[in-house]
Amino acid sequence: MKLALAATTALLLTACSGGLKVTESDLQHHHWNLAAIDGVAVGADIQSDLEIGEHFSINGLAGCNRFFGSATLEQGKLRADPLGVTQMACAPEQQKVEAAVLNTLTQGATVQHSGQQLELKGEQHTLTYQLADWVQ
Template sequence: MKISMFLCALGAFLVGCSSTGKVSNEQLKYTQWQLTHIGKEVIPDSAISLQFIEAMQVNGFTGCNRFFGAGRIESEQLFVSNIGMTRKFCEGSINETEQMLLNMLEIGVPTKIENGDLILNGQPRLKFKSIVAG
C-alpha cells in the first residue's frame, strides 16, 4: 500500500514538473525545430531552423546563412557561444531576422517547451515546432 501511494505521489510530482515548461540540455539533445511564429505573426513554411546534436552543439539556418555553436541551458536560458556561420549577403527583413535570432542566442534567451513547441522568450518571442529529421 505504501509503495503504491509513493508511486502515485512520484507520478504527480513528475507531471507537475513537466508542465512547468522548463527545458534542459537533455530534452533538447537530438531534436530539430522549425520557426512558426515571430511574436504573434505566423511564419508559414519558414526555412529558419535549429538543431541540437551531440554535446549540445547547435546547428541552424537563419533563412540566409547556416550557423553552428556550442549550446547550453543555464538559469532557464539558452546560450549559444562560439557562433560560426556562412557569410552570404541577404537584404532586408531576412538579414534583420538573422541578426535578431543570432543576437538572442549569443546573449542568452529564456527558453521553455510549451505544448510541444520550443519557445524563445526574447524580444520578439519566437516559437518553433518540432520536426522529425529525415
C-alpha cells in the same frame, strides 16, 4: 491514498506552472523549424531552422545564412556564444528574421519546451519553433 493524491496534485500544479526543468536531453537530437517571431508567423518563403545535437552542438539556418557552434543550458536559459555564421547577402525580410534568431541565441533565451513546440524567450524577441523530426 491521500498522500499519493497530494503528491500527484503537487506534481501537476508544478507542471502547469512551468516548474518542470528543461534538460539538455529534452532538446538534443531534434530538428526544429522556426514558426513565429514574437507571435507573428514567419513567411513560408523564409526558411529558418535549428538543430541541437550531441554535446549540445547547435546549427541551423538563421534567415539566409547558416550558423554553427555550441550552446549551454543553465538554469533554463539557452545561450550559444560564439556562433560561426556564413556571410551571404540577405533580402530585407530574411535579414529581419536572421537578426532576431542570432541575437536571441547569442544573448540567451529562457526555454519553454512542450513536446512538439520549443519557445526561446530572449530580451528582445520570442522565437517559436515546431518540431520537424529527430536527428542523429
